[in-house]
Amino acid sequence: MTTESPLIIALDYPSLDAALCMADQLDPRHCRVKVGKELFTRSGPSVIEALHGRGFEVFLDLKFHDIPNTVASAVQAAAEQGVWMVNLHAGGGRRMMEAARERLAQHDLHTHLIAVTVLTSLHAEDLREVGITASPAEHVERLALLAQQSGMQGVVCSAQEAGRLKNVCGEDFLKVTPGIRPSFSATDDQQRIMMPKQAMAAGSTHLVIGRPVTQAKDPMEALAAIQAELSVSS
Numbered sequence: 581m582t583t584e585s586p587l588i589i590a591l592d593y594p595s596l597d598a599a600l601c602m603a604d605q606l607d608p609r610h611c612r613v614k615v616g617k618e619l620f621t622r623s624g625p626s627v628i629e630a631l632h633g634r635g636f637e638v639f640l641d642l643k644f645h646d647i648p649n650t651v652a653s654a655v656q657a658a659a660e661q662g663v664w665m666v667n668l669h670a671g672g673g674r675r676m677m678e679a680a681r682e683r684l685a686q687h688d689l690h691t692h693l694i695a696v697t698v699l700t701s702l703h704a705e706d707l708r709e710v711g712i713t714a715s716p717a718e719h720v721e722r723l724a725l726l727a728q729q730s731g732m733q734g735v736v737c738s739a740q741e742a743g744r745l746k747n748v749c750g751e752d753f754l755k756v757t758p759g760i761r762p763s764f765s766a767t768d769d770q771q772r773i774m775m776p777k778q779a780m781a782a783g784s785t786h787l788v789i790g791r792p793v794t795q796a797k798d799p800m801e802a803l804a805a806i807q808a809e810l811s812v813s814s
């Protein structure tokens with residue numbers, strides 16, 4: 581089942597049961613779901629099968645970053661499970677991204693392949709500590725252009741950079757933005773955040789939302805509030 585909704589709910593749970601309990605309250609016509617490192621490490625590919633069985637398009641967020649052949653093989657493995665989207669780190673460089681893209685093409689696999697730029701949990705001081713003197717926005721732009729030249733269909737960035745990327749990479753280049761924080765939720769460990777409506781207005785194509793929904797007292801009420809703000813179906 582496919583959806584027009586920009587919402588991707590991050591199922592960051594410690595067990596298959598907990599993740600499916602949440603998924604069973606969601607409607608695959610109105611959102612996609614994301615499986616990340618914790619859930620996949622605990623439950624393996626069975627969580628992907630279970631979510632596909634419920635009609636969801638799945639973003640497998642394992643942020644691959646390794647030598648080109650290893651990443652290409654991992655991306656192939658993800659795509660062969662039929663996931664809608666998979667990501668890798670743009671910081672792995674051009675040859676790594678090109679190898680992944682070419683592997684998908686060789687096997688006629690059509691999973692969306694996107695690259696993480698600068699994690700939304702980082703700010704300028706964190707970059708300086710690892711030797712990057714550019715601002716987060718400048719570094720995101722540099723990595724996004726490299727990702728685009730390397731055949732990626734889009735990037736993960738913060739919504740704060742989405743407008744800039746719309747100008748330099750174009751509207752069709754996907755801007756998948758986590759660090760989304762509605763007015764009613766805590767910042768948690770995120771640094772470069774934005775509210776849902778503002779994030780869409782800034783040029784995000786997809787919004788990744790986890791704890792503001794999954795850790796809310798009433799997750800469905802929180803999701804409905806976000807959908808109402810965005811004027812999309814619940």
Ligand SMILES: O=C(O)c1cc(=O)[nH]c(=O)n1[C@@H]1O[C@H](COP(=O)(O)O)[C@@H](O)[C@H]1O
Nearest residue numbers: 590616641698699700736758788789790791
């Ligand atoms: O690739 C991601 O999805 C990702 C990249 C990034 O820069 N920041 C980021 O928060 N994420 C993921 O997006 C989700 C955000 O969750 P919340 O902060 O709970 O809304 C988590 O699953 C993160 O792993």
